[in-house]
Amino acid sequence: MSQHFPILQVVVPLLAAPLCIFVRNGRAAWGLAVLASWVSLGIALALLGQVGTGGVISYAIGDWLPPIGIEYRVDIVNAWVLVIVAGIGALVSPYALVSVEREIEARRIPLFYSAYLLCLCGLLGIAITGDVFNVFVFLEISSLSAYALIALGKDRRALTSAFRYLVMGSVGATFIVIGIGLLYSMTGSLNMADLAQLLPGVWESRTVRVAYGFLAVGFCLKLALFPLHLWLPNAYTYAPSPVTAFMASTATKVAVYMLLRFFLTVFGWHFSFEQMELDRVLLPLALVAIVSMSLVAIFQVNVKRLLAYSSVAQIGYMVLGLSFATVTGLTATLLHLFNHALMKGALFMAMGCVMYRVGSVRIGAMAGLGRRMPVTMAAFVVGGLSLVGVPLTVGFVSKWYLILGALERGWWPVAVLILLTSLMALVYVWRVVEVAYFREYQGEGEAREAPWMLLWPTWALVALNLYFGIDAGRTAGIARQAAEVLMAGIGP
Amino acid sequence: MTTELILSLVLPVVGAALILLLRRNPNAREAASLVTAGALFAVVLRIYGAVSDGALPEVVLAEPIPGISIALEAEPLGVLFALIASFLWIVTTAYSIGYMRGHHEKNQTRFYLFFAFAISSVMGVAFAGNLFTLFVFYEVLSLTTFPLVTHAGTEKAKRAGRVYLGVLFSTSIVFQLLAIIWVYAMTGTLDFEPGGILRGVMPVPAGVVPVLLALFVFGIGKAAVMPFHRWLPAAMVAPTPVSALLHAVAVVKAGVFAVLKITVYVFGIDFLSELGASTWLMWIAAATIILGSLVAFTKDNLKARLAYSTVSQLSYVVLGAMLANSWGVIGSGMHIAMHAFGKITLFFCAGAIMVAAHRSEVSQLGGLGRKMPVTFAAFFIGTLSIVGLPPTGGSWSKWFLGLGSLEAGQVGLMAVLMVSSLLSLAYLLEIPLKGFFGKDAEIADHHGDSAGHEGHGGHEDPDGHEDHYRAPRWSLAAIVTTAAACLALFVYPEPFYRLMVMVVGQ
Numbered sequence: 001m002s003q004h005f006p007i008l009q010v011v012v013p014l015l016a017a018p019l020c021i022f023v024r025n026g027r028a029a030w031g032l033a034v035l036a037s038w039v040s041l042g043i044a045l046a047l048l049g050q051v052g053t054g055g056v057i058s059y060a061i062g063d064w065l066p067p068i069g070i071e072y073r074v075d076i077v078n079a080w081v082l083v084i085v086a087g088i089g090a091l092v093s094p095y096a097l098v099s100v101e102r103e104i105e106a107r108r109i110p111l112f113y114s115a116y117l118l119c120l121c122g123l124l125g126i127a128i129t130g131d132v133f134n135v136f137v138f139l140e141i142s143s144l145s146a147y148a149l150i151a152l153g154k155d156r157r158a159l160t161s162a163f164r165y166l167v168m169g170s171v172g173a174t175f176i177v178i179g180i181g182l183l184y185s186m187t188g189s190l191n192m193a194d195l196a197q198l199l200p201g202v203w204e205s206r207t208v209r210v211a212y213g214f215l216a217v218g219f220c221l222k223l224a225l226f227p228l229h230l231w232l233p234n235a236y237t238y239a240p241s242p243v244t245a246f247m248a249s250t251a252t253k254v255a256v257y258m259l260l261r262f263f264l265t266v267f268g269w270h271f272s273f274e275q276m277e278l279d280r281v282l283l284p285l286a287l288v289a290i291v292s293m294s295l296v297a298i299f300q301v302n303v304k305r306l307l308a309y310s311s312v313a314q315i316g317y318m319v320l321g322l323s324f325a326t327v328t329g330l331t332a333t334l335l336h337l338f339n340h341a342l343m344k345g346a347l348f349m350a351m352g353c354v355m356y357r358v359g360s361v362r363i364g365a366m367a368g369l370g371r372r373m374p375v376t377m378a379a380f381v382v383g384g385l386s387l388v389g390v391p392l393t394v395g396f397v398s399k400w401y402l403i404l405g406a407l408e409r410g411w412w413p414v415a416v417l418i419l420l421t422s423l424m425a426l427v428y429v430w431r432v433v434e435v436a437y438f439r440e441y442q443g444e445g446e447a448r449e450a451p452w453m454l455l456w457p458t459w460a461l462v463a464l465n466l467y468f469g470i471d472a473g474r475t476a477g478i479a480r481q482a483a484e485v486l487m488a489g490i491g492p
Numbered sequence: 493m494t495t496e497l498i499l500s501l502v503l504p505v506v507g508a509a510l511i512l513l514l515r516r517n518p519n520a521r522e523a524a525s526l527v528t529a530g531a532l533f534a535v536v537l538r539i540y541g542a543v544s545d546g547a548l549p550e551v552v553l554a555e556p557i558p559g560i561s562i563a564l565e566a567e568p569l570g571v572l573f574a575l576i577a578s579f580l581w582i583v584t585t586a587y588s589i590g591y592m593r594g595h596h597e598k599n600q601t602r603f604y605l606f607f608a609f610a611i612s613s614v615m616g617v618a619f620a621g622n623l624f625t626l627f628v629f630y631e632v633l634s635l636t637t638f639p640l641v642t643h644a645g646t647e648k649a650k651r652a653g654r655v656y657l658g659v660l661f662s663t664s665i666v667f668q669l670l671a672i673i674w675v676y677a678m679t680g681t682l683d684f685e686p687g688g689i690l691r692g693v694m695p696v697p698a699g700v701v702p703v704l705l706a707l708f709v710f711g712i713g714k715a716a717v718m719p720f721h722r723w724l725p726a727a728m729v730a731p732t733p734v735s736a737l738l739h740a741v742a743v744v745k746a747g748v749f750a751v752l753k754i755t756v757y758v759f760g761i762d763f764l765s766e767l768g769a770s771t772w773l774m775w776i777a778a779a780t781i782i783l784g785s786l787v788a789f790t791k792d793n794l795k796a797r798l799a800y801s802t803v804s805q806l807s808y809v810v811l812g813a814m815l816a817n818s819w820g821v822i823g824s825g826m827h828i829a830m831h832a833f834g835k836i837t838l839f840f841c842a843g844a845i846m847v848a849a850h851r852s853e854v855s856q857l858g859g860l861g862r863k864m865p866v867t868f869a870a871f872f873i874g875t876l877s878i879v880g881l882p883p884t885g886g887s888w889s890k891w892f893l894g895l896g897s898l899e900a901g902q903v904g905l906m907a908v909l910m911v912s913s914l915l916s917l918a919y920l921l922e923i924p925l926k927g928f929f930g931k932d933a934e935i936a937d938h939h940g941d942s943a944g945h946e947g948h949g950g951h952e953d954p955d956g957h958e959d960h961y962r963a964p965r966w967s968l969a970a971i972v973t974t975a976a977a978c979l980a981l982f983v984y985p986e987p988f989y990r991l992m993v994m995v996v997g998q
Contacts, residue, residue: 397556416666416670438650473555
């Protein structure tokens with residue numbers, strides 16, 4: 001059984017998805033989705049346990065041996081990403097029940113869970129596969145279902161934002177498949193490990209470099225690196241609350257993982273940083289993303305949009321860590337993948353609670369909620385502090401490694417910039433907090449505390465924010481180990 | 493001893509829980525505050541006993557990032573700070589009971605609650621075993637005092653709260669945190685060690701040490717070194733007991749204490765004086781001393797005047813640390829103690845005047861001393877201690893700071909100390925002089941007067957004039973205690989002096 005975990009990781013949500021349509025009942029579909037999500041999490045944790053000691057699991061699908069057949073290859077890097085995706089899925093799926101009943105028409109609810117499971121399957125698939133074309137396939141599965149999920153939003157603007165995401169996302173996916181095709185034309189292989197062996201022989205060819213360029217643009221579109229982030233704010237703002245919480249914590253993280261996997265494992269550190277000088281492109285873009293998007297976030301009046309812009313800035317931090325091209329920097333990136341999923345998940349879930357009771361997430365609508373919905377707003381405060389990077393929250397741990405990485409390279413202006421943008425985060429979080437706690441409630445809605453079915457997943461994430469902030473030994477250890485694996489590569 | 497260390501953090505939190513439980517019964521609630529304060533002082537006394545016998549108890553609470561722990565350690569300097577803060581908490585609690593009731597403040601439970609939290613974080617600052625722990629409790633202290641600053645809930649209080657958190661957070665995050673991570677990147681440790689931890693990294697890149705030191709001095713915004721002092725006058729909108737304990741003692745002293753501790757245990761005074769890395773910061777501190785005094789002159793509002801006086805006096809401590817020699821450090825530590833007792837007396841008096849006579853401006857104090865003799869006499873004693881005149885404790889810290897500047901060969905700084913003493917004498921002595929010998933500035937209507945000041949909606953005393961000029965009994969007791977302590981410390985500065993000798997002797 002346990003030797004089939006790699007394929008089960010993908011198959012469980014994949015099979016549960018059509019079942020959701022057959023059962024035609026919202027609650028039953030929800031039950032299936034929760035079950036599949038928790039089974040996925042169990043499998044992901046088991047895989048992490050298996051590779052945690054430094055091993056690699058290679059799983060040949062249908063016993064077709066790699067490099068001919070499709071290989072699922074799990075090392076500590078994928079296992080880590082799998083745990084992030086499955087973990088968020090396991091908390092978002094129970095959260096969805098109440099939230100979705102309020103935000104989506106009843107007859108579409110089974111379809112929602114079906115799309116959610118497909119998206120989960122796609123994201124897990126991208127993370128687990130060791131085959132570059134398979135990456136593209138799963139990327140399309142996750143993207144198409146994501147477009148559908150976003151379009152389910154109650155606000156009609158959800159449709160235009162989903163369409164925009166569709167256009168931009170398809171451009172990105174096309175670039176990626178072009179890149180993969182070019183690599184195949186040069187090497188005749190689609191297996192990552194195999195490519196890593198073959199590519200050094202053709203490094204000098206222009207085709208490989210063009211492929212590299214296509215891939216870089218494609219990935220940056222998917223992970224919403226400034227200035228290719230334009231699809232993200234609207235998509236996150238108008239999507240149903242659980243979708244936002246899920247996508248914000250997983251989709252861009254998996255895109256970052258793709259980038260790391262291709263550029264560090266397939267092409268190798270040496271090619272990426274010494275020949276292509278990837279850092280020269282990524283560093284300025286990351287810095288601009290961090291500063292400009294934090295600034296834009298300060299002036300938003302819709303809290304979900306505010307958090308969306310903050311996400312673009314936070315993605316900047318992840319890319320920044322990569323651009324240091326050191327183990328510490330990469331540790332910061334991998335750690336922030338996890339930590340940012342925790343904090344943004346908690347924040348978007350808290351906003352989902354507000355949406356549920358108040359029906360709006362504009363800053364003005366938050367007035368007085370500090371007293372009306374104390375548990376929800378307390379979750380928002382803790383999540384916000386984590387976003388700012390206050391000590392004893394996970395945000396601080398990420399910032400710590402990031403700044404340490406910058407100082408190691410001697411780039412102290414970058415360190416100062418990171419700290420300054422933390423202050424900007426403080427400003428935009430504080431704006432919400434001040435309205436919530438210092439203004440009187442004005443709406444006429446019910447505005448009681450959110451139901452506990454929404455609160456417990458939210459607080460579970462908040463608690464993880466604190467737990468891994470107070471004891472980051474394990475997460476930092478895994479991130480460092482994963483960073484070392486990525487830096488070492490598997491090429492010759 | 494480690495139990496006592498943990499207890500010093502936990503006790504105030506337990507007190508806070510009691511306060512919350514007893515919120516329906518104000519007498520029991522205040523009793524809980526007093527008992528907790530007393531118990532905390534007893535615990536700190538036990539730690540003092542152990543440390544003065546040469547022990548250095550320490551305990552690790554958690555390890556958030558591998559190699560970076562939250563650890564408590566009692567060393568002489570921290571014990572000195574903890575002693576002062578925990579003792580003055582008792583006195584301030586007594587004072588608050590009189591003040592908060594006399595002033596009919598709202599939300600008193602919240603007030604006592606966050607006061608207790610603030611004290612807990614002060615203990616964390618005092619006993620921080622490494623830079624990271626210090627930073628954590630420093631930030632917690634900013635957060636827990638925020639509700640106290642905005643207590644009145646008025647627009648003005650909110651604005652002040654924004655300045656307060658804005659300055660304290662931005663300096664600490666941008667400068668202090670950067671410096672901390674930088675130290676870690678260079679040395680691989682954040683522990684406080686006698687002689688400093690930077691000496692180990694040789695060769696230190698040229699010019700790094702002065703920059704690093706400046707990042708710490710300015711990054712610790714609570715030390716209120718200009719130009720990052722604006723938060724302190726802003727924080728004066730808080731109720732007077734807060735201004736007294738937190739913004740004359742606990743919070744600001746946490747700032748200068750941190751500067752001193754980092755100078756001694758991270759840089760090491762020998763290391764600093766060899767490099768001469770702190771010279772220019774001495775002059776920044778000196779400038780703050782003089783400018784703070786000059787601004788104090790222009791303030792008619794009593795609390796604002798005291799606030800700028802605090803800005804000026806805090807830089808004495810910073811100056812002592814930057815002198816980077818034994819006398820300077822001893823003077824610095826002594827000044828933390830002496831200024832605490834002096835300034836808290838002054839604030840207590842200001843609060844008593846506000847409660848009893850509804851006056852907050854210096855120009856309104858004429859003749860008031862004849863009606864409130866005890867309060868004004870205490871103010872006079874406090875003034876002497878701040879200026880540094882015998883027979884008060886303040887004379888000792890000035891003495892050692894003077895010695896320190898001479899040893900450092902900085903005669904100019906000696907002159908600065910003299911001038912500033914004269915300045916503070918002038919702007920503080922005006923108050924008791926006016927009170928005792930000034931013409932009666934009987935203000936016919938308090939209505940217009942008392943209403944606006946400092947956001948305290950002045951409550952007309954319905955009892956008429958009989959009760960009018962009497963400070964609440966509890967408050968008066970507190971005032972007499974701290975004033976007496978100022979005098980006693982002249983005769984018996986021994987405990988503080990011994991602790992400081994231990995600090996430099998190591």
